Amino acid sequence: MRGLRATAHRFSVPLDHADPDSVLIEVFAREYTSLEHGEEDAARLPWLLFLQGGPGGRGVRTTHLSGWMKAAARKFRILMLDQRGTGLSTPADAATLAVLPTPEAQADYLAHFRADSIVADAELIRRRLGSPPWTVFGQSYGGFCTLTYLSYAPEGVDRALITGGLAPLSGRxxxxxxxxxxxxxxxxxxxxxxxxxxxxxxxxxxxxxxxxxxxxxxxxxxxxxxxxxxxxxxxxxxxxxxxxxxxxxxxxxxxxxxxxxxxxxxxxxxxxxxxxxxxxxxxxxxxxxxxxxxxxxxxxxxxxxxxxxxxxxxxxxxxxxxxxxxxxxxxxxxxxxxxxxxxxxKADWGPLYDPDVLATNTVRAAAAVYRHDIYVDRGLSLTTAAAVRNLQVWETDEFHHDGIADDGEAIFERLLSMTRRGAEA
Incomplete structure (x- = not known):
């Protein structure tokens, strides 16, 4: 493809990471690297995990590098995850759920398709790739997942970038x-x-x-x-x-x-x-x-x-x-x-965030908060930002919820620069 190489990866992961006897499902991910880097040089680049919006959206398919991916590929190997149940990962839809005997059994199955399970998949994948802590970039719901990552597996994150995705940490x-x-x-x-x-x-x-x-x-x-x-x-x-x-x-x-x-x-x-x-x-x-x-x-x-x-x-x-x-x-x-x-x-949903861990967060993190975002409210976002230590906020009225689709390169570069070592927290 023009200017990039794409490599498929497939990983077997447990449906329920807390149950060692859980059935296995497959999670698909695609690695994107720039042809500006030779194969050996590309293999030495640090990883960036992209968590897309959703829930239920598959990873980005691209045939050339542009926008934020063009900027990221200068410094990283991009891992584009098909979050469990989406894309080429084991599907969760009407056809596959029909094999389960009751709506209650289907609901029990789907309870393992939220941010906590997505993050557990990501950590398992990171270790299997042999990667040190990686950069995580979350857009919209991917930002929600990034906050879950910082809550329950911060040791796997070198720095966190979030666009239009600071979720409320509590409340209905x-x-x-x-x-x-x-x-x-x-x-x-x-x-x-x-x-x-x-x-x-x-x-x-x-x-x-x-x-x-x-x-x-x-x-x-x-x-x-x-x-x-x-x-x-x-x-x-x-x-x-x-x-x-x-x-x-x-x-x-x-x-x-x-x-x-x-x-x-x-x-x-x-x-x-x-x-x-x-x-x-x-x-x-x-x-x-x-x-x-x-x-x-x-x-x-x-x-x-x-x-x-x-x-x-x-x-x-x-x-x-x-x-x-x-x-x-x-x-x-x-x-x-x-x-x-x-x-x-269903009233017994488990926790998605740990406010105590987030209050003492040491991972370098930056978030773009879009002032007029109609889906992720500015006020709720800023309340969350104030509860996460070491998170820097760039508040802007230049973009709406899908800002990275319009000027992803500039947005990505700005957030990345905010997380450079030595940057003010």
Missing amino acids: PDEVYRATFARVQERNDEYFSWYPEDRDLVTRIARHLDDVEERLPSGERLTARRFQIVGSFLGGNTRVHGLHYLLEDAFTDTADGQRLSAAFLEQVHGIVSRASHPLYALLHESIYCQGFDSSWAAQRILAEYPQFRDDAPDVLLTGEMIYPWYFEEDPALRPLRAVAEVLAA
Whole structure:
């Protein structure tokens, strides 16, 4: 590939790292190095582990080095992990979970797919690679995992870099979703100030979906509330403007009057379907749970924000929140509805962070906090940052949640420089 070499790695790891008799699953990782380094020189470079967003997202696939990877490959061998259950790792989806006899058994299995297990996998992999403590770079949910790493295996981390991913260390997800709904409304207002013609268009699409049966390419009817998910664009830095391009494709004239175009429905399907990443829907709320249940937090908090109802006079777009009706309307999720209910009621989730360890952290760490991030709230992020010793914060309004997709090279270099030895803590 252009300017890089890619090497596949496969590791057998226990499903439950605390149980020596646990069944084994496979975790896949891909090593990326720059051709600027010869093979022997590349093999001597230190490792950088990248933990991607999610939960349930596979590692980045690339055919050339650009952005943060271009910057990182100058100094590191990049290990791109397919976190357990994703990508080429042993899958966790409707087909594979169906072999387990009950929704409760499926939930017990999936309880081993959170940040604590991902970190245990990473530590086992680091040792098998013979690597000394490595640099860990976490984006979004990958930042949550990095905080778990600093809590339970700090001896494996040389330095930690986090972008848009400082999780609350305690508390229920309710607080997270209250902040999220407020931020998403602000972002809706901002978007419609740029594209006022889209204000009425969004409501028009929603009302059309109430009255006319429009079907996605996978066959199911598109509802107004599922259409609202296209608000995921709002979390983007420059990607937000792609929402306008999506909406301008909405209607087309037909013999039966105006209908939603095939091009629009195809694009919407790619946004609202969880077929390629069901773990996101199954585990999303659990990433905030430690010793309590989520009880469908986003759905409960939505009741406090009636302006986000799909029948509101001016329909707002939502985004990454997960609701129980997803498991009715998305064909990929319908077989998982029962286990989703068990997971939402599960109250015995283990801890994900150790506040005492984080308060005495000695690992060099730096985090980018995006002031207007609609998914990882600035205020909650800064509260977490204050609780982690030796963590330096770069707060900026230049980027939104996916900042590394826009100027990853500069963001990575800045965070890396903040963790140089001798830098002020």
